[in-house]
Amino acid sequence: MAIWNRPISAVGGRRIVVALGAAYVALTTGWAVARTAAETPLGNVLVISLLVAGPGFALLYFGYRLPAFDIRAEFYDAIAAWCLGGFGAMGTVLVVYSLQPGEIVDDFSTILILTALGSVAGFAVGLHDAEAKTRTRELEQRNEELQVTQSELEETVDELERANERLATSNEQLEHYREYTDHVLNAIHDIFYVIEKDGTLQRWNESLCAVTGYSDAEVASMNAVDFFDAEDREQIENALVRGFETGSLQVEAELRTKDGERIPYEYAASTLETPEGEVVLAGIGRDISARTERERELEQRARQQQVVADLGQLALETDDLDELMHEAARQVAVVLDNEYCKVLDLDARRDELLLRQGVGWDDGIVGEAAVSAVEADSQAAYTLAHDHPIVVEDIETEARFGGPALLRDHDVRSGISTVIGPSDEPWGILGTHDTERKTFTDEDVNFVQSVANVLAEAIERQQYQAELETLVADLEESNERLEQFAYAASHDLQEPLRMVSSYLRLIENRYGDAFDADGEEFLAFAVDGADRMREMIEGLLQYSRVETGGDEFEPVDLNAVLADVRDNLRVKIKETDAEITAESLPRVNGDRGQLRQIFQNVLANAIQYSGDEPPRIHVSAEQSGRRWTVSIADEGIGIDPEDQDRIFDVFQRLHSRDTHSGTGIGLALCERIVERHGGDIWVESEPGEGTTVSFTLPTVEERDSERASEPHTDGRPVDND
Incomplete structure (x- = not known):
C-alpha cells in the first residue's frame, strides 16, 4: 500500500476516512430517493440503504472519533490506506467476476453494498494495525529512554568515583580556601561581619578589632549591640530585626571603641543561608566620618x-x-x-x-x-x-x-x-x-565679612536716609517760604492794584468827556491792564495755595461736581449754545473744591476754543485698577502737537488776548491739583480735530498718605468760581 502513502499524507488520513463515509451516506440518500420515485418496494429500499448507509455512518463516526483512540496521529494515514485498500479489493473482485462469460454486475446498489463493506473491513484492519504500530513505537521510545538513562547512570557512577577520589584531598583544599577567604576579608578596609539572629557575631575581619581596639577573644564573647552606646542600642536591635524580616538592612550609628571614642559608621547587610541551613546577616560597616564632616560643613x-x-x-x-x-x-x-x-x-x-x-x-x-x-x-x-x-x-x-x-x-x-x-x-x-x-x-571668615557688609549697608542707608530727610525738610521749608512769599506778594499787590483800578475808573467817570479819542484809548488800555493784572494775581494766589489751601480728601461724587460746574457756566453755555453730555461718573477720593476747579477750567476752555460751531463736549470715565481716568473731549479748534506740553506751564498762552481772553494759568492750576491727588494730566489733540483732556484720580478706597492734605494756613476756602 506504499502507493497510497504520498497522496494520503497530502490530504490527511482522517479526512479521507470521514470523506469516504460521508460519500456513502450521500450516495445512499440519493439512490433511495431515486428508487422510491421509481416505485421500488419500500422494504427493498430500506434494506439496501441500511447495508450501504450503515458502513458509511460507521466510517464517518469512527473517522471523526479517531483522536479518542489510543493511536498516534502519525498512523492515521495507515488506517486510511487500509480503508481504501478494502474498497479497492472489493472493486477488483467485482471486476474479475464481471469478466466471466455471461456474468456482469451492473446493479449499482450491489456495487455500493460490496464496496462499503470492503471499506469498513479495511478500516477495522487499519485500526488494529495502527494500534499495534502505536504500541511498537511506544516500546521503541521506552527502550531508547532506558538506554539514555543507563548511559547517564554509568556517567554518574563514574563521576561519583572521581568525586570519591577528590574527596580525599577536599579537606586540605577547604582549609586553603578558608585561609584565602580570611585574607581577602582582612584586606578589606571596611568592617566585615556575619551576625546570627540573637546578635552573636559568627564571623568578622581584622578591621573590626583594629577599629574598636577589642581582641578576637573579646569580640567572640560580645553581642552586636555591645559596640554601641546605650542610647543607640534600641535602634540597632530594631535594625537587626528588620534585616532578618526583609532580607536587608541599612543603618547609620556611631560605633563605640574600647577606649570610648565614637566614630560615625554606615552599616549595610543582607541575609544568606549557611551550609547548615541557618539564616544570618552578612555585611560591611563603613567609616563615614569624612562624609559626615562634609555634611556638617x-x-x-x-x-x-x-x-x-x-x-x-x-x-x-x-x-x-x-x-x-x-x-x-x-x-x-x-x-x-x-x-x-x-x-x-x-x-x-x-x-x-x-x-x-x-x-x-x-x-x-x-x-x-x-x-x-x-x-x-x-x-x-x-x-x-x-x-x-x-x-x-x-x-x-x-x-x-x-x-x-x-x-x-x-x-x-x-x-x-x-x-x-x-x-x-x-x-x-x-x-x-x-x-x-x-x-x-x-x-567662617567670609561669613563674618558678609555680616559686616550687611551692617555697613544698613549704616550707609540710614545715613543716606537721614541726609535725605534733612534735604526733604529743607525743601519743604523752602517751598513753604516760597508759597508764603507768593501768597504775601500776590495778596499785598492786590491793594495798590485795586487802588489803581479804582482811581482809573474814577477818572473815567468824572473826566471821561474831557478826553479826546487818544486819551480815551489810553485810559481804556490802563483799565484793561489793571484788570488783567488783578486776574493774574488771583490766579497766582490760587496756584500757590493748592497744597496749603486745600481741604482734606473725602469721597466725592463727580456727577455732583459736574452739575455744580454746569450751573457756574450756565451763562456761557447759553450764550454759545454749548451741549455738554456725560456718562455716569464715579465717586473718587479727593478735594471737592479743587476737583470742581479742574472741571470748570477744562470745560471753560472747551467752550472758549470751540471754533465757529456750537461747542460739543463729552465727559467720560474709565477705571484702571485703583485709579479712575476722567476724559473731557471737545470738537474745537485743537492744539498743535508742538504746543501740547507748553499749555500746562504758568502764564503760557497759545493765542493772543485779542482773539481769546485768559490769564494762561488755568491748566497749570489743574496740573498742580491733579498732582496733589497723586495723578497725571495730559492732552490728546490735532489741529481742527478737537481736544481731549484726560486726568487720573484715586478711587474711594485708595488713601495716599504721602499726599494727604495739610490744614488750611489761612482758614479760607479756595475760590473755585
Whole structure:
C-alpha cells in the first residue's frame, strides 16, 4: 500500500476516512430517493440503504472519533490506506467476476453494498494495525529512554568515583580556601561581619578589632549591640530585626571603641543561608566620618548664608541700628559657637572705638567700654589698617599685635575681626572671639565679612536716609517760604492794584468827556491792564495755595461736581449754545473744591476754543485698577502737537488776548491739583480735530498718605468760581 502513502499524507488520513463515509451516506440518500420515485418496494429500499448507509455512518463516526483512540496521529494515514485498500479489493473482485462469460454486475446498489463493506473491513484492519504500530513505537521510545538513562547512570557512577577520589584531598583544599577567604576579608578596609539572629557575631575581619581596639577573644564573647552606646542600642536591635524580616538592612550609628571614642559608621547587610541551613546577616560597616564632616560643613555654610539673608531682611525692615547690631552679634556668636561677639563704633576723631553692641561680655561693659584705634600693637588698629578680615587662632602666640584689655580681661584666645564699611572711611569693627584656641575656615571668615557688609549697608542707608530727610525738610521749608512769599506778594499787590483800578475808573467817570479819542484809548488800555493784572494775581494766589489751601480728601461724587460746574457756566453755555453730555461718573477720593476747579477750567476752555460751531463736549470715565481716568473731549479748534506740553506751564498762552481772553494759568492750576491727588494730566489733540483732556484720580478706597492734605494756613476756602 506504499502507493497510497504520498497522496494520503497530502490530504490527511482522517479526512479521507470521514470523506469516504460521508460519500456513502450521500450516495445512499440519493439512490433511495431515486428508487422510491421509481416505485421500488419500500422494504427493498430500506434494506439496501441500511447495508450501504450503515458502513458509511460507521466510517464517518469512527473517522471523526479517531483522536479518542489510543493511536498516534502519525498512523492515521495507515488506517486510511487500509480503508481504501478494502474498497479497492472489493472493486477488483467485482471486476474479475464481471469478466466471466455471461456474468456482469451492473446493479449499482450491489456495487455500493460490496464496496462499503470492503471499506469498513479495511478500516477495522487499519485500526488494529495502527494500534499495534502505536504500541511498537511506544516500546521503541521506552527502550531508547532506558538506554539514555543507563548511559547517564554509568556517567554518574563514574563521576561519583572521581568525586570519591577528590574527596580525599577536599579537606586540605577547604582549609586553603578558608585561609584565602580570611585574607581577602582582612584586606578589606571596611568592617566585615556575619551576625546570627540573637546578635552573636559568627564571623568578622581584622578591621573590626583594629577599629574598636577589642581582641578576637573579646569580640567572640560580645553581642552586636555591645559596640554601641546605650542610647543607640534600641535602634540597632530594631535594625537587626528588620534585616532578618526583609532580607536587608541599612543603618547609620556611631560605633563605640574600647577606649570610648565614637566614630560615625554606615552599616549595610543582607541575609544568606549557611551550609547548615541557618539564616544570618552578612555585611560591611563603613567609616563615614569624612562624609559626615562634609555634611556638617555644608549645613554650617547653609546656616551662615541663612543668617546673612535674615540679617539683610532685618536691615530693610528696622530703623533701629542698635537692634540690628545686637542681633548680628548674637547670630555670629551662635553660628560660630563663640563666647563673644562685638560691634565697635569708631568715634569722629578716629582714635577710639566704643563697644556699642555685643554678647557674652560682662554686665555694664556694652555701651561703656572702649579700645584704642591708634596704638601700635592694638588688634583694633591692626584691623582698621587692613582691607581684609584678621584671623587669630591663639592670641598667646600672636606676633602681629597684642590683645587689648577688653580681650585679656575675658580670657580671649582666638577670633575674627573685620572692618565695617570701606577701608578708607571705616565706620567700626565687627569681631567675634572665643576662650579656646580655634581654627576658622575660609567660610567662617567670609561669613563674618558678609555680616559686616550687611551692617555697613544698613549704616550707609540710614545715613543716606537721614541726609535725605534733612534735604526733604529743607525743601519743604523752602517751598513753604516760597508759597508764603507768593501768597504775601500776590495778596499785598492786590491793594495798590485795586487802588489803581479804582482811581482809573474814577477818572473815567468824572473826566471821561474831557478826553479826546487818544486819551480815551489810553485810559481804556490802563483799565484793561489793571484788570488783567488783578486776574493774574488771583490766579497766582490760587496756584500757590493748592497744597496749603486745600481741604482734606473725602469721597466725592463727580456727577455732583459736574452739575455744580454746569450751573457756574450756565451763562456761557447759553450764550454759545454749548451741549455738554456725560456718562455716569464715579465717586473718587479727593478735594471737592479743587476737583470742581479742574472741571470748570477744562470745560471753560472747551467752550472758549470751540471754533465757529456750537461747542460739543463729552465727559467720560474709565477705571484702571485703583485709579479712575476722567476724559473731557471737545470738537474745537485743537492744539498743535508742538504746543501740547507748553499749555500746562504758568502764564503760557497759545493765542493772543485779542482773539481769546485768559490769564494762561488755568491748566497749570489743574496740573498742580491733579498732582496733589497723586495723578497725571495730559492732552490728546490735532489741529481742527478737537481736544481731549484726560486726568487720573484715586478711587474711594485708595488713601495716599504721602499726599494727604495739610490744614488750611489761612482758614479760607479756595475760590473755585
